[in-house]
Amino acid sequence: MFTDKGNWIVPAQRAIWVPANIGHEMHMHGAVTMLNTFIEHESAMLAALPPYCQVYGVSALLRHLFDAMLALPNGMSARRARLESILLDELSGMPRLPLSVPLPQDPRLSKACRRMLDAPTQTISIDAMAKLANMSRRAFTRLFREATGVSFVVWRQQVCVLEALSRLSQGGSVKDVSADLGYSSTSAFSATFKLLLGDAPVRYLARYRELTLSSDASS
Template structure:
């Protein structure tokens, strides 16, 4: 099925409803929830997903898992999606959003799934296709493309400002000074609130934000300079440290 709202199909008596949707560039889906879990796959373009506790950037040909009942907002940047709306209990990938890799087999299954009938034959070929798709989903690898956000309002404000204007040279002492606390107290608070050290969070944020720009063709040199890195090589080294691949290799994987 294509370009149909899940609200019209949510009561379908099947464990999975598959829908393909084409979005205009820059379309923002305001915060909403689904009764079913959602696997949101972008065949093209970049998706930016936000919830109350973090942000995720989903590069082309990756997917994001959104558990049932989790309020989320999605910015679509030139995206054609394939979504699976999955009954709670059919597969469980946890109660928090996460970006997932998509194997070539899973990619083909997703493209095919949107062509099956709404009330597909569960004992036939279409039912077997959906079952295999759920098996592939259950074994998908998690990608570190989550920027956790703190609950502390003062710290949250600093994190949000960083996401608007990332700067690789910002030091924890600068943030501690703005919060009027010691560096030691700041480091402890930051890890308690985000699960990462400040330097780990800063690098993760830069990588995730860079992915969205890489996917739309921004040169690595431009990104490196905009983010405050001394050279493209320094940025690439950091990128490789976080994702295990250089930016050029990562881009080859999404073409």
């Protein structure tokens, strides 16, 4: 998902919160079933949802609550009110996932970053990005950190790892994905992946697939 402030990756069995009045664009890979839930401002505050986009983990209880809400007939009822109250309480405890990269507001930086997002690669240099932004290297590095809060090198790592996560989730191999994204070796890619997401790619995907299978079995 894209907004003018960043890029978010939302794997299967995860959720993304998009506050009201935020323009956004979604790109989906493969067959996707998506559940949209609209939450009023007061309810969003009760659930401690932030004023910015955020990817969350989804508990088994939360999935069952959504299923129960969908099964209810239209119209307000005492049961619906009780389910909504529990659902909002469960939303407030969802774990936040680091699956986004910021997008600078400066038009020159934004243009260069969007080029990078269109074709992520670990091999693009600071000098190449500065040239795309029509800036000197010094001006680019200074303005980039001011705009995003991180260095370009860190931002590039985030972009590549999130792109890798998307491709791996669709069945790509660690070897092929790491090579496509310009890493010198699968071990270098795995080290960066673990640094940002807390687990090596194979273990991360094993947990992800286990969650997906358990969710499908309980549906």
